[in-house]
Amino acid sequence: DTGVSQDPRHKITKRGQNVTFRCDPISEHNRLYWYRQTLGQGPEFLTYFQNEAQLEKSRLLSDRFSAERPKGSFSTLEIQRTEQGDSAMYLCASSRGDRVDYGYTFGSGTRLTVV
């Protein structure tokens, strides 16, 4: 297993455009998380899935953000009508729900720049 993969690594988009990011978790992990990180801050929770069910979505997340995890495998995060404030690193992580003490395995992230 090659770990958690995120695609693309970098994305530059014009304000108002839609973007979609993909995350492929570790296959044995049933939980998948999306976080956002800006410079000088820690990862900020966006949403998470257990298998294909989205269990929680941050109240900080506007309706422009949506995430899916069809069939409990890969996940996509879509941002509609992007704004400059959406510029950040978007991190995906996966974990085993029965071993929270093992922590998360993070991908390398997708860096979004909205111009």
Added chain:
Amino acid sequence: DQQVKQNSPSLSVQEGRISILNCDYTNSMFDYFLWYKKYPAEGPTFLISISSIKDKNEDGRFTVFLNKSAKHLSLHIVPSQPGDSAVYFCAALDAGKSTFGDGTTLTVKP
């Protein structure tokens, strides 16, 4: 309000000495605490965790201490090595998701 705080943005230590990174939290419902290390251009990497029912957990050079009454935890690295230079994040787990602090940048000087 920030539920997990790392009040020291940076820490510099000499190689071979002890590094102590601190973290405070406010939510008594957190049931696990974790430390991650992050190098530039990579995602965070899990280091060590501790259950809220314990006060110490050790793994090689890394030891995490938990003081529940003070709502404080710390990560000790002994001896520190130049390869330990990175950003360290404290995280606390509740209801299936982790809340992260803003990180402490550790620099270990040869």
